[in-house]
Amino acid sequence: MAESVEVAKNNVVEDVEPVTQDDVEKTDTAKPTKHKPRLSPEDGLLLFNLALVEQSVAQLTSDLPPSLCTLSDIDSATHDLDHSTRTFQHLAACGKSTPKRGKLLYSARLATERAGFGKSLVSKLQRKRDEQDAVEQQRAVHVEQWHKQQEEKRAEQERERERVEQEQKVEEERILKETEERNAVIREEMARAVDVPKKRAKKRGDVSDTEYARSDIEDDAGMRPVKAQGKKKRLARGTRAGDAVEGSDDEGARKRRNVDDEADVPSDEEMDTAHVESTPRYKSKATVSDDDSE
Incomplete structure (x- = not known):
């Protein structure tokens, strides 16, 4: 669908001027003239189809749930809807100003109805945008809370790692202290074992x-x-x-x-x-x- 819209935009005749509200009012009040239409029948049909596609995309966007669209999608659909509404108004004006002998490949009455539907769809998209804005703000809050929870989780893991390292360090110091105490006791026992023969010799009356x-x-x-x-x-x-x-x-x-x-x-x-x-x-x-x- 997007490729078709792009092709249709590229095939638009460059000499077609954009339609404004003033042009539509002037067309409605002006008397029919006998000048030739500025659009050929083929160009009018192409513009009608292009505007119809843009309006349909905007309508689909307005019906999407908040979880499947974003603010940028709604803004893009609103812009395309505005373009399609102006195109339908221009086609409707051209259809009214075309002489009876002229041949149109689209219905001017249908173009007028589509232009009115586009105006009502704009207000619907605006309400959709307000709802989407609230949803995305809430989503941003949830994302921020999630990031905060992740930071707290990482901090807790870091504190746990430091606690384990501290316990290991204390355990190593305790083992080292116990080893030193055992070595001191062993050295003391060895010293006493060396002194015992001397004391026994003195008790037996050996030479001093x-x-x-x-x-x-x-x-x-x-x-x-x-x-x-x-x-x-x-x-x-x-x-x-x-x-x-x-x-x-x-x-x-x-x-x-x-x-x-x-x-x-x-x-x-x-x-x-x-x-x-x-x-x-x-x-x-x-x-x-x-x-x-x-």
Whole structure:
């Protein structure tokens, strides 16, 4: 239908002037003249059909429900209806001014009726436009509400995502803290396990750290208490043997022996040194354990 209307518009004769209300009134009041009509019969029929199509499209638009049309459709139909009404008025005027011997391919009376119907249809389209305007405003409100709901939904999803990320972060921090606490407990237990053998060694009477340090100092000083103690023992054995064997010697020999014994007796400083060096040395439990493992 639209293609037919376009073809009809392209075939309109260019010398046809648009019809106005003044022209129609002048035509109605003017006396018939004997001049030739400005439209040929073929052109008049073409214009009649074109105006009829435009009027029919406008009528169909006015009958459409609001959900199937828009304001632009109604405005376009109103514009075409106005054009068709002016065309029918022009054709009606041309039909009245045509001499009786002239031949028309359309009915001038029908063109007049179509022009009147177009005027009534204009008011119907205007009411249709007002209704459509209200519907589209309401539709725009619904669309705006829908966009708002979508924005709120996206915002809610974003807040939910942030909440989940925060919970995951808190959970990771809690797991990390628990791991650090367990590691600290394990290190403390390992430290206590290392200290237990030392405490047990002290309870059994093993050598203390002070004695062990003193023995190290004596070793560094180069003292040899073993030899001193052996010398003292030899002196004691010699004295006892001499007393047993030579009990019957004279007084002079006994005095000489006592002098020799006094010469061999060590001094107090040597005795202290010999006593310190003769103290038995013990290894700590840690050292003994290392030796056993080897």
